[in-house]
Amino acid sequence: MELTTMYESLGVSRAVYEYGEKILAELKPRFEALDQTAEYNQTKVLAAMQKNKLSAGCFAATTGYGYDDMGREVLEKVYADCFGTEAALRISYFEGDETYIQTLFREAYYASPDTALDLPEAQVYIYPQGEESGRQRIVEVLLTYHLEQKELQRRRTALARRANEIVVSIWGTEGDEAIQTVSAAVLDAGHYDPEGGASAYDALVAGAADSEGLSLAALLLAQRLELTGMVVPGTLDGSPHFWNVVRTESGYRHLDLTRGADSRGQYPLLSDREMAALGYQWDTQAVPPCGEPSDSQEGTEEVPGTSSASSDGAE
Numbered sequence: 001m002e003l004t005t006m007y008e009s010l011g012v013s014r015a016v017y018e019y020g021e022k023i024l025a026e027l028k029p030r031f032e033a034l035d036q037t038a039e040y041n042q043t044k045v046l047a048a049m050q051k052n053k054l055s056a057g058c059f060a061a062t063t064g065y066g067y068d069d070m071g072r073e074v075l076e077k078v079y080a081d082c083f084g085t086e087a088a089l090r091i092s093y094f095e096g097d098e099t100y101i102q103t104l105f106r107e108a109y110y111a112s113p114d115t116a117l118d119l120p121e122a123q124v125y126i127y128p129q130g131e132e133s134g135r136q137r138i139v140e141v142l143l144t145y146h147l148e149q150k151e152l153q154r155r156r157t158a159l160a161r162r163a164n165e166i167v168v169s170i171w172g173t174e175g176d177e178a179i180q181t182v183s184a185a186v187l188d189a190g191h192y193d194p195e196g197g198a199s200a201y202d203a204l205v206a207g208a209a210d211s212e213g214l215s216l217a218a219l220l221l222a223q224r225l226e227l228t229g230m231v232v233p234g235t236l237d238g239s240p241h242f243w244n245v246v247r248t249e250s251g252y253r254h255l256d257l258t259r260g261a262d263s264r265g266q267y268p269l270l271s272d273r274e275m276a277a278l279g280y281q282w283d284t285q286a287v288p289p290c291g292e293p294s295d296s297q298e299g300t301e302e303v304p305g306t307s308s309a310s311s312d313g314a315e
Helices: 003-009 014-050 070-084 099-108 151-171 175-189 200-206 213-225 272-277
Strands: 121-127 138-144 190-195 229-236 239-248 251-254 279-284
Touching: 003 014, 014 070, 099 121, 099 138, 099 229, 151 175, 151 190, 151 200, 151 213, 175 200, 175 213, 190 200, 190 213, 200 213, 213 229, 213 239, 251 272, 272 279
Parallel strands: none
Antiparallel strands: 121 138, 229 239, 229 279, 239 251
């Protein structure tokens, strides 16, 4: 019995059957293209698994803390190869948006002055979109640097060498004395230039930097001396400006190296009130309060987004 006859026995006329076959023939190139894409992606995943030596052991039970988790590390490398990225990170859930990711990226950049050599343009893409997609997301962050990778590596090496030289020369100071020593060391290595570079490399190696570069250099040396501090992005008289917040023996204080030393040769450590009176503005939610010396609550609050060599567990 012919196929058309069987369809006719089921109530499907020859005309309807032939029309369906005609549509299937027209769609065949599309289906073949989909099959080719699926086969290509499947082969790409298999190649990534083989390259990173994915095995049954990667799926064994773990403690749940993520420490030395071979399976997690291998699978993240597989994800990175499949998506063609430098790195991939898996988290259990994600509820943020593009703005949130941009904020996290900038905080991480300014907390790591040894690698903050060229603030890249960050484009964030989140898939899928919409509230109905649940908590599982793919977040793609495309970083476009202005400098070539070789130049960035050269600057990083030169900065590390220069920072080590400076730290050796000032090692042994502590507390507020160390803050003053760091400040003097930064300005001895490089002067303030509003048109200068914006990295610690520019301040400590090239010899001139803007407020961003000086504040990153100060944080870098402070970290090497196990001092707690952060870079503060804000404005001065309405124009973009950067400075530091450091933990002193009296609590947190603002330190702006572009102001230089006072008549006693000391670099002013200012309170929020003093900074506001001088025309500074900043995000007070992202920076710990810097009160007057008599404020008893100071010295107990951690700096949001700070980086300190003595603080374990921070990024």
